[in-house]
Structure formats: C-alpha cells, structure tokens
Amino acid sequence: MITKSMLPINILGHSTINIIDKLDKFKNKTRELDKPFFIYHHIMDLHDYENFNSFNFFIKKISKFSKFYKNTKNLKRKRKFLYDSTLMLIDEYIGKVIESIDKDTCLFITSDHGHRKSLKKQIPRFYFHNDKFNEMHGEDIEVPIISNINFENIEKNKKLFDTISFSKTIMDILDINISGYIQKNNQERQLIISEHSGRGSFDLRKNLYFTVSGLKSRMLLSILNDEIFFKFYNIINDPDEINDISQDENYKNEIKFFFDFLLRTRKDILFSKLKLIKKIHNPFIKETYEL
Numbered sequence: 001m002i003t004k005s006m007l008p009i010n011i012l013g014h015s016t017i018n019i020i021d022k023l024d025k026f027k028n029k030t031r032e033l034d035k036p037f038f039i040y041h042h043i044m045d046l047h048d049y050e051n052f053n054s055f056n057f058f059i060k061k062i063s064k065f066s067k068f069y070k071n072t073k074n075l076k077r078k079r080k081f082l083y084d085s086t087l088m089l090i091d092e093y094i095g096k097v098i099e100s101i102d103k104d105t106c107l108f109i110t111s112d113h114g115h116r117k118s119l120k121k122q123i124p125r126f127y128f129h130n131d132k133f134n135e136m137h138g139e140d141i142e143v144p145i146i147s148n149i150n151f152e153n154i155e156k157n158k159k160l161f162d163t164i165s166f167s168k169t170i171m172d173i174l175d176i177n178i179s180g181y182i183q184k185n186n187q188e189r190q191l192i193i194s195e196h197s198g199r200g201s202f203d204l205r206k207n208l209y210f211t212v213s214g215l216k217s218r219m220l221l222s223i224l225n226d227e228i229f230f231k232f233y234n235i236i237n238d239p240d241e242i243n244d245i246s247q248d249e250n251y252k253n254e255i256k257f258f259f260d261f262l263l264r265t266r267k268d269i270l271f272s273k274l275k276l277i278k279k280i281h282n283p284f285i286k287e288t289y290e291l
Contacts, residue, residue, distance in 0.1 A: 027100045038174075041097075049086040061085040098148070107148045108170055110163075114142035137220065140194040140211055149173060160215065162192040190214065191261050195269075208273060210266070212258045217251075219258040226278040230255070230285070252284045259285050 030037070045057075064085040072079045094109065101107060115138070145166060159165075171178050191214050197206040212219040218241065220231035232246035232255050245251050263270060280286045 026097065030100065043090060043093075045090055046083070046086050049083045057089075060089055064088045106170075106173060108166075109144070109146040110166060111143055113139040114144065115139065136196060136199070136209070137211060140196065141213065160190075160192045160213065162194075191258065193262065193265060195266070204269065204272065208269070210262060212262050214258070217254055217258070219246075219255065219262075221259070221262065223273055223277070226276050228277055228280045228282075228285075230282040232258075246282055255282065255284050256288060 026039075026041075030039075061082065062085075065081065067088065068079075068081055068084050072084060098107065143163065168178065191212050194211045194213075195202075195209065197203050197208050207225065208223040210219075210221045212221070213235075216234065216236050218233045218235050220233075222229045230246045231241075231244050232248075232251060233241045233243070234245060234251075235241070246255060280289065
C-alpha cells in the first residue's frame with residue numbers, strides 16, 4: 001500500500017525500486033549473456049511518481065525542473081512536475097537501453113493500460129451519469145505499443161490488435177512455438193473486448209463496463225445496478241466518439257451483432273448479472289431480449 005498524504009510527495013508504505021537507478025546492472029547483465037535471452041523489464045517508476053524512496057532519484061527529478069518549466073508552459077492539461085520529470089527520466093533511461101542493445105535484439109514497450117487523463121475522459125456520456133466509466137474508457141483502449149520491430153503489416157491488413165494479439169506477435173517474431181498452449185487463430189477475431197468494474201480488483205458484485213471494438217464501430221455497454229446502458233459510435237467518421245448512434249435504426253443489426261458477441265464471449269461473467277436486470281436502455285436490444 002502507498003501512504004497517501006496532502007503533501008506533494010507521498011511517503012511509501014512499501015518498498016519499491018527505481019529502475020532508472022539500475023541501468024548499469026541491466027547493461028552488465030546483457031553483456032554477460034552469450035546466448036539468446038529474454039528479459040521482462042517491469043518499470044514502475046511512473047506509477048509511483050509521487051513516492052520519495054530514493055534521494056538520488058529525487059535529485060534527478062529536481063535537475064529536470066528548468067526543462068520541465070520551459071516545455072510545459074503551453075500544455076492543455078494541468079502541469080504536474082513530479083509526473084513529468086519522472087517521465088523525462090524514464091524516456092532518457094529507455095534511450096540508454098536502446099543504445100545498449102544490438103541490431104539482433106527485439107525491444108517491445110507496452111503497458112497494462114493507457115493514460116489515466118485520456119482525452120476521452122472529457123467526452124460527456126449522459127447515459128452513464130457521473131460515473132467512473134467515463135474516466136477509464138480511454139485507459140482501456142489507448143494502450144501504447146513501441147518497438148524497434150515494424151508493426152506496419154498489422155495496420156495495412158487492418159487487423160484488430162489487443163494485448164493477447166500483442167503477446168502472440170512477440171512469440172511469432174521470436175520464433176517460439178505456442179501451438180500446444182494457445183489457439184493462434186484467435187488473433188484474427190472480428191471484435192475485441194475490454195472490461196473493468198471500476199478501479200481496483202475486478203469484482204462481479206460491482207458495476208460492470210465493457211467496450212466492444214470493431215474496425216469501423218465501437219459499442220460501450222455499462223451495467224449499473226439493475227440497468228444496462230449503451231453507446232455506439234462509427235469510429236471511422238467519428239473517431240473522437242462524440243455522436244452516439246445507439247438509437248439509430250440504420251445501425252440496428254450491427255448493434256445487435258456487437259451485443260450478441262459480448263454475450264457469447266462473456267457469458268460466464270454476464271449470466272448472473274443479466275438475471276437481475278430490470279431495464280435495457282436500447283430499443284433494438286430491448287425488443288430482442290425479454291427480461
């Protein structure tokens with residue numbers, strides 16, 4: 001647990017390691033290896049950006065103040081020195097890691113979710129009231145992928161790409177046979193789903209939130225207490241998800257297809273919840289599914 005306070009710096013209630021203080025150890029370890037290797041490099045520095053558990057790390061942040069002040073004057077979001085200076089240090093650290101590896105080494109950088117302050121948080125979704133979902137939707141679907149490997153073929157082929165697909169892609173590139181453990185044909189699925197139950201652990205007793213994405217459309221579904229709320233967007237014409245078309249007759253069949261897909265693939269999660277539903281806020285789903 002992290003001990004929260006009203007101070008600009010949080011004092012840790014647990015022990016963490018600032019990875020950027022360990023660059024020499026990383027470089028030395030890779031030099032020692034004379035055969036193929038795999039390193040899973042978990043960087044938590046940015047997650048714990050307010051924590052003061054390393055004097056050396058804190059001094060490095062202070063040294064970035066002038067650069068931070070100069071380059072963030074025109075930011076649209078609120079400036080946060082501890083966050084931005086930590087980001088600067090991690091950026092420098094990753095640059096040094098890249099310099100230390102050879103051309104035969106593959107590097108992949110990703111995250112378990114996107115930025116908490118996603119611009120999609122600012123989109124009004126009145127069906128969801130003043131709910132946490134509005135904040136977390138962008139986090140769920142805007143997960144970064146950075147690599148020295150070209151992922152251009154995925155964009156050209158217009159394939160849906162989620163975190164499971166990403167793991168499979170890495171294994172394919174590394175020529176690791178996973179056929180005995182996982183079905184590779186799942187990589188080219190029609191739709192992909194992200195889900196959560198608010199911040200913290202996934203708990204079926206809480207409200208549930210789903211985002212179902214296709215190449216051209218996206219459905220947002222929220223189960224709040226005993227009601228189901230919908231949003232539907234044409235993400236080709238409306239990538240910022242401003243115009244909700246969940247009530248548009250022209251998209252009736254597509255909305256039902258998305259909902260059916262969600263029911264089929266998440267039936268273990270949804271079965272108990274749906275028995276308690278008293279109201280569905282969509283005419284096309286309502287006419288199909290009797291409560």
